[in-house]
Amino acid sequence: MADARMNPEAPPAPDHAAVYRKDYEPPAWWVRHVDLDIDLDPKRTRVRATLDVEKNRGGPLRLAGDELKPLAVQVDGQDARWTLDGDDLVIELEGERHEVVTTVEIDPSANSQLMGLYASGGLLCTQCESEGFRRITFHPDRPDVLSTYCVTMHADAQAFPILLANGNKVAEGKGEDGRHWARWEDPFPKPSYLFALVAGDLAANSDRFTTMSGREVALNIWVREKDLPRTHHAMRSLKDAMRWDEQTYGREYDLDLFNIVAVDDFNFGAMENKGLNIFNSRYVLADAETATDMDFDGIAGVVAHEYFHNWSGNRVTCRDWFQLSLKEGFTVFRDQCFSQDMNSAAVKRIEDVRLLRAVQFPEDNGPLAHPVRPDSYIEISNFYTATVYNKGAELIRMMRTILGAQAFRKGADLYFERHDGEAATCEDFVRAMEDASGEDLTQFRLWYSQAGTPRVSVHLDHDAAAGTCTLRLRQEIPDTPGQSDKAPMAIPLKLALLDPQNGAELAGGERLVMLTEPEQQVTYDAVGATCPIVSLNRDFSAPIILKTDREDDELAALARVDGNAFARFEALQELALRAMLPAIEQGAALDPSPVIAAIEATLDAPDLDQAFKAEAIMLPAQGMIGERLEVIDPDKVHEVRRGLAAAIGRGQRAGLERLLAADRPAGDDLSVEAKGRRALRNVALGYLAAGDAAAGAALAKAQYDAARNMTERQGALAVLANLEQPQRGEALDDFYARYKDNNLVLDKWFGLQARAERAGTLEEVARLAEHPDFTLKNPNRLRALMSNFTANQWVFHHASGRGYELLADMIIAADRLNPQVAARLVPPLGRWKRFEPARSAMMRAALERIMETEGLSKDVFEQVSKSLS
Ligand code: TRP
Ligand code: ZN
Numbered sequence: 001m002a003d004a005r006m007n008p009e010a011p012p013a014p015d016h017a018a019v020y021r022k023d024y025e026p027p028a029w030w031v032r033h034v035d036l037d038i039d040l041d042p043k044r045t046r047v048r049a050t051l052d053v054e055k056n057r058g059g060p061l062r063l064a065g066d067e068l069k070p071l072a073v074q075v076d077g078q079d080a081r082w083t084l085d086g087d088d089l090v091i092e093l094e095g096e097r098h099e100v101v102t103t104v105e106i107d108p109s110a111n112s113q114l115m116g117l118y119a120s121g122g123l124l125c126t127q128c129e130s131e132g133f134r135r136i137t138f139h140p141d142r143p144d145v146l147s148t149y150c151v152t153m154h155a156d157a158q159a160f161p162i163l164l165a166n167g168n169k170v171a172e173g174k175g176e177d178g179r180h181w182a183r184w185e186d187p188f189p190k191p192s193y194l195f196a197l198v199a200g201d202l203a204a205n206s207d208r209f210t211t212m213s214g215r216e217v218a219l220n221i222w223v224r225e226k227d228l229p230r231t232h233h234a235m236r237s238l239k240d241a242m243r244w245d246e247q248t249y250g251r252e253y254d255l256d257l258f259n260i261v262a263v264d265d266f267n268f269g270a271m272e273n274k275g276l277n278i279f280n281s282r283y284v285l286a287d288a289e290t291a292t293d294m295d296f297d298g299i300a301g302v303v304a305h306e307y308f309h310n311w312s313g314n315r316v317t318c319r320d321w322f323q324l325s326l327k328e329g330f331t332v333f334r335d336q337c338f339s340q341d342m343n344s345a346a347v348k349r350i351e352d353v354r355l356l357r358a359v360q361f362p363e364d365n366g367p368l369a370h371p372v373r374p375d376s377y378i379e380i381s382n383f384y385t386a387t388v389y390n391k392g393a394e395l396i397r398m399m400r401t402i403l404g405a406q407a408f409r410k411g412a413d414l415y416f417e418r419h420d421g422e423a424a425t426c427e428d429f430v431r432a433m434e435d436a437s438g439e440d441l442t443q444f445r446l447w448y449s450q451a452g453t454p455r456v457s458v459h460l461d462h463d464a465a466a467g468t469c470t471l472r473l474r475q476e477i478p479d480t481p482g483q484s485d486k487a488p489m490a491i492p493l494k495l496a497l498l499d500p501q502n503g504a505e506l507a508g509g510e511r512l513v514m515l516t517e518p519e520q521q522v523t524y525d526a527v528g529a530t531c532p533i534v535s536l537n538r539d540f541s542a543p544i545i546l547k548t549d550r551e552d553d554e555l556a557a558l559a560r561v562d563g564n565a566f567a568r569f570e571a572l573q574e575l576a577l578r579a580m581l582p583a584i585e586q587g588a589a590l591d592p593s594p595v596i597a598a599i600e601a602t603l604d605a606p607d608l609d610q611a612f613k614a615e616a617i618m619l620p621a622q623g624m625i626g627e628r629l630e631v632i633d634p635d636k637v638h639e640v641r642r643g644l645a646a647a648i649g650r651g652q653r654a655g656l657e658r659l660l661a662a663d664r665p666a667g668d669d670l671s672v673e674a675k676g677r678r679a680l681r682n683v684a685l686g687y688l689a690a691g692d693a694a695a696g697a698a699l700a701k702a703q704y705d706a707a708r709n710m711t712e713r714q715g716a717l718a719v720l721a722n723l724e725q726p727q728r729g730e731a732l733d734d735f736y737a738r739y740k741d742n743n744l745v746l747d748k749w750f751g752l753q754a755r756a757e758r759a760g761t762l763e764e765v766a767r768l769a770e771h772p773d774f775t776l777k778n779p780n781r782l783r784a785l786m787s788n789f790t791a792n793q794w795v796f797h798h799a800s801g802r803g804y805e806l807l808a809d810m811i812i813a814a815d816r817l818n819p820q821v822a823a824r825l826v827p828p829l830g831r832w833k834r835f836e837p838a839r840s841a842m843m844r845a846a847l848e849r850i851m852e853t854e855g856l857s858k859d860v861f862e863q864v865s866k867s868l869s
Helices: 002-006 225-230 232-249 293-308 321-342 345-364 386-403 405-419 426-437 443-449 552-561 565-586 593-604 610-617 622-627 634-651 653-661 672-691 693-706 710-721 726-739 743-755 761-768 779-791 802-817 819-823 829-834 837-851 858-868
Strands: 029-039 045-055 061-063 070-075 082-085 088-091 097-106 116-120 123-127 147-156 162-165 168-174 179-190 197-200 203-210 216-223 257-263 276-280 455-463 468-476 491-498 511-515 519-524 533-535 545-548
Touching (some): 147 162, 162 179, 197 276, 203 225, 216 232, 232 293, 345 386, 345 565, 345 610, 386 426, 386 443, 386 511, 405 426, 468 491, 491 552, 511 519, 533 552, 565 593, 565 634, 634 653, 634 672, 672 710, 710 726, 743 761, 761 779, 779 819, 802 819, 819 858, 837 858
Parallel strands (some): 257 276
Antiparallel strands (some): 029 045, 061 088, 070 097, 082 088, 116 123, 123 197, 203 216, 455 468, 491 511
16 A cells, blocks of 8 residues: 555555455454444434443454544543554554544445445435445444444434334434434344444334244334335245244244335345344335246245344354354255245255256356355455355255254254354354264365365166165365365265156165265165166255266156155256257257156146146256356357257147146235246246247237236246247337336346347347446346346357457446445356357456456455456
């Protein structure tokens, strides 16, 4: 820094240094209590913070700030000696306990990062995780410093009639000049990242919940008055989640009040601030007219996730940000199980695995790969990843599989009891599981420290004469950035040998095999003279990539008879991949017949529900196919996949048409059964349109026009969006006209067009980026356009390289406003090593162009520099 100031020629040396997990030290000073007095104003908000600090290790008191200027600093009532070290306020302190008071002024209306205190749609609200509190006031702002809080807010009574903060409201009153004030106290010590306040003109959907011990909790969901009718599903989900956590984990809510507020501009899904969850409005607002079944399920999942954090995250929090998966992995696991219990468990499992493979596997196989518990970061916001969240959830799930549900529950109880009120580590969680179960998880811990998706290969030998079988298993852990020559992991594999005729489980039924060695054998006696088929990684018991030499007829048999629903789904997906891969890689002729036959058998199976059928007969996404290729040629992937879809549409036409001709469920019927029927109808529509575009367009337009809810309407529009048919434009225009005033639905309109698999989509995305309704300032809108675009492999990877240019331009522009959101757009470019040479070079060039941009944020700098290495 000093060098840059002395030499005006040199670019400022950016403060982009890495932080290391091994460097953790306990805080020098605790902060026992925080008293905030906040004079709210959209342009000039004054924050006076009174910190009750107590010596721990002692030494100077270092308070983090971010774009803050101290107006006054006092210690024990006296003006204090302080310095600024970069953004940090440093105060020399001796003794044991002091009162430190700082005053700053901030401008929420100028806060486009949406971190700290910011304005959104006339509201003032906060987002503090991970390091946003330091944008509001000077504070240690690290999760191992826990304090009680008392917050007094003053604001204009007309513009901000509702004033909310964590905990309970303890006093309020009128001020002068049309202002009023409210004081909130949170009795539970919490880290600063869980601080929140909201001020605005809000109305509440209010309800009550009686806890298992008979306490009454007031529940409120705060939105704009006109949005109240769309809050009922979120409220129902909240009560379901509260009941579920009592029944499943024995965890009860601890305050008398639970508030949720919906805001339109939000960097992620939602935030678990103590007693005052703040949500992206897309995870609150829904009715059948404007939200799809998937949206409804997403809301239930996120409401539950944030609620569950009250224990897994708030009562027990993280010691440092390297431990993020302690709260996120565990809480994702908890919300996944909740959704499994509320819906079809097998279908939810399939959806979660689909997401893991689509996002986490590529991450783990590329330049941004990192362990579930990372060892270093430049910007912590970049580590809210699928690895920390979703692979983290798989780790918890594996522990439950290994220990069994009962011992796992004992371990969770012990963990909560031991660490309540503390800032804990991933190690603490594993140790509680060990102590409660007696199981040794030493080798299992490698899942926290070793990145990369393990590859497991399985080969079955059958001795017909002896009637015995041997399974030969091998594991391999690929190298990842900074990690090579890894130790073998402890991999829990659920597997069974099946009779290929009827699926009967042979030789004692399903086994849980712990694969702990590089190579291992499992032997079976008394399996008979016919060679059994092997059902592997049932329920996706471990997050691995399986390599097997099972033949088409074995996969087809599994798809028909496997008693494990996940394995049955898997067999169908594998069958489709086996049909496509040779055609993509060697230009072999595509033989769709095994896939068509298996789909027919699945559609006809009397024992399967419709939601499962919809999942099982869907082809693997383009990105997933790409993952299985040595070198990706997106044109070939697209061509072969589209060819297979067309063949299925033609080959199964009668059956698919029958599905569409059947009665539709009522528009507002949200039962598992109704959702499944709608999902299967939409998949059927897609296949029919792939097989015959003109006929498909007519069917889709008819469904669009007759739609009784958004699932039907969006399903039809998504199909039409892919087709070069006149109904396409008509329906898109109609959709825009109908919903242009509803931002959440307008996001769908942007997203559907960006996701369309048609030659014109690239130019369409460029046009949409110039559309009057497009804005870089709203993260939902930016993601609707760009994330759907980059997930559209064929279009994004257009041979011209225009897609990369467009993305790079967008990242550079977004970075000036909102680095966190801009950085999340980088990973698709980071996959350059996986593509054929021409595209690979252009992707690299786009990354290099971003890298050369002046004033790049830490967030984008980290993602781009790592992506280039
Ligand atoms: N803790 C939140 C969750 O998973 C995630 C989150 C919300 C977040 N807002 C954020 C993470 C801003 C980083 C930055 O429930
Ligand atoms: Zn979370």
